[in-house]
Amino acid sequence: MxxxxxxxxxxxxxxxxxxxxxxxxxxxxxxxxxSGCGKDDPTSSRTGEKVSFNLNESGFEALRTVGGILRRNFGANRNGGRDVIIRRVAETEFRTVSVVCPHAGCDVGTPTQTQVECPCHNSVFSMQASNFGARIGGIAPRGLTAFETAFNAETQVVTITF
Ligand code: FES
Structure with missing residues (x-):
């Protein structure tokens, strides 16, 4: 029993x-x-690597005038192989943000002069000089990840730290 x-x-x-x-x-x-792409933070892809280009090189024409915007890919080890959006916000000042939406990691769409939208759940981010990359609408918890961007006016070289 x-x-x-x-x-x-x-x-x-x-x-x-x-x-x-x-x-x-x-x-x-x-x-x-x-969790979307399976990462806790879809925007955490910093490597500290610096990439420089000269504005006189072919492919960077859009950044030769103030207000110009360029979407560009800098290779596998830069922003995890995803594009960045660069804007010349003043004569000697440039800003760079990742296209990776901080909500679930989708790539945002094509930037206009004022904003860029994420096609997955419609979050909207500013493309204006005053708050470039900031979240201005939608479910995303914050703005687009910014990468430090320096400019040497003498040599016309832009340097992005990824
Ligand atoms: S991934 Fe959901 S709003 Fe961008």
Whole structure:
């Protein structure tokens, strides 16, 4: 009799333990599916690497005048291989932001002079000089990630720190 009770208890324990384990696996799968691209922070791709280009080089024509905007990719180790948007906000001042939406990691669309929109859930970010990259609408928790951008007016070289 004592042994029977122990067997029943053991069976109940195993049933409960198995159900708990399955629930845990299910939760992990659900969390992973809900987190978009599977990263906790879709914008965390800083490497500290500096990339420079001369405004007189072909491909950078858009940045030769104040207000110009350029969307560009700088390779695998820069912003995780994703594009950045660069704007010349003043004669000697440039700003650079990642295209990666801080909500779930989609690439934002084509920037206009005033804003850029994320096609996934319609968050909107400013492209204006005064608040370049700031979130101005939608579900995104913050603005686009900014990369430090320096300009040497003498040499016309722009340097972005990724
Ligand atoms: S990924 Fe959801 S608003 Fe951009």
């Amino acid at each position: 004592k042994n029977e009770l122990t067997d029943v208890s053991r069976r109940e324990f195993l049933k409960t333990a198995t159900a708990s384990a399955l629930a845990l696996v299910g939760s992990a799968t659900l969390v992973s599916a809900l």
